[in-house]
């Protein structure tokens with residue numbers, strides 16, 4: 001079969017489906033191709049299912065450990081099959097069905113199959129119903145990423161990637177995680193809450209190496225209480241699998257040891273899906289790390305082919321992919337816009353959560369800004385105490401002369417939602433006075449941002 005389309009989108013993750021919808025809204029005739037699941041990694045095997053398991057874990061722990069304020073529940077247990085069914089039927093499926101509905105509502109042609117470029121204006125899709133050649137005026141590459149495999153740890157059996165770890169049938173008794181980044185730490189936290197004995201092996205000298213040490217320390221304290229063991233500067237060397245368990249040998253600075261577990265989860269990073277999509281045939285250049293090079297308007301080396309999301313540089317986050325998508329679709333529609341990554345929030349959904357946006361103190365200083373930090377502890381917030389969540393703090397990074405907010409970091413309960421206010425403040429160039437004079441509801445965790453702003457002004461009420 002042969003077809004023609006104005007804009008071809010390859011991949012239907014938070015990059016692809018958003019690009020397709022925005023392009024259609026702006027009047028383009030759009031075709032989207034997806035080889036696995038509509039909704040991509042995030043909705044099917046990433047953000048959404050992981051948050052569902054994390055929530056199940058929290059609820060179990062809350063139910064088991066509420067004696068501190070007089071709630072006693074002696075017979076709490078986890079029916080993990082029911083948890084999985086809830087996650088699939090009530091969380092993932094309604095969302096992915098919803099995306100399909102949105103694509104259809106916007107009159108976007110959906111083709112299920114695997115697309116490869118065969119020339120700069122043509123792609124060939126291998127689908128269930130045979131091959132379709134699609135000629136396009138513009139294309140958007142949104143093929144996302146997949147887990148990296150390390151030598152000697154081939155996925156399968158008791159060696160899990162994040163996708164397999166999200167769909168286990170039972171909570172493992174013992175789980176070893178190789179890689180203490182966001183994905184490994186979140187899944188480790190979820191399974192520890194659900195009752196597993198979790199050990200995390202991290203190669204660098206800090207768990208969650210992309211976040212500042214003082215934020216991570218708060219999470220580490222909580223991990224200790226949950227019984228999660230963390231080895232840093234730990235190098236996983238080999239595994240040997242038996243019928244009932246798997247042994248992992250790893251070395252730290254001074255020693256080598258072997259742990260026995262039900263499963264080993266490898267979360268050492270992700271790589272872009274760019275190797276087998278015909279980039280050479282399309283004339284699109286790719287960098288040595290597999291990422292597609294784009295300009296400020298997401299154009300690749302072929303100006304009519306764009307790339308967004310996990311296949312280009314920048315944080316591999318769903319909301320960043322969706323942002324890229326909207327800008328790229330607008331560029332194709334003739335709008336004079338370009339990318340601006342001023343304040344992309346990054347969130348780690350551990351317990352407590354970490355959330356950051358904009359610059360850290362060190363980053364701002366290294367760019368020559370004269371900045372100060374104002375840090376307000378959750379311990380001094382009434383709502384945090386009423387939630388039994390006094391751990392953590394909110395920090396604003398503020399330019400000395402102008403009082404403009406250039407960054408913020410939060411660790412504590414609710415950080416994932418609270419960061420939105422700081423993100424807006426950075427994006428809108430607000431000062432700490434703007435925040436301090438904004439009336440925040442009481443009692444709420446959001447008041448800590450107002451308190452940090454007052455602190456930055458030198459007029460703290462609650463410290």
Ligand SMILES: Cc1cc2nc3c(=O)[nH]c(=O)nc-3n(C[C@H](O)[C@H](O)[C@H](O)COP(=O)(O)OP(=O)(O)OC[C@H]3O[C@@H](n4cnc5c(N)ncnc54)[C@H](O)[C@@H]3O)c2cc1C
Nearest residue numbers: 011013015035040041042046047115144309310316317318
């Ligand atoms: C366990 C886990 C948890 C995560 N949690 C979060 C989180 O909480 N917050 C967050 O912001 N991010 C999170 N992420 C990251 C997030 O999922 C990604 O950044 C996001 O999905 C990237 O979107 P994308 O559109 O670029 O690509 P993807 O979501 O990877 O989608 C790409 C799609 O393209 C399809 N495809 C690939 N090649 C072809 C082809 N040739 N033809 C047709 N289709 C093709 C793929 O099947 C896939 O469906 C998580 C990731 C994982 C793995």
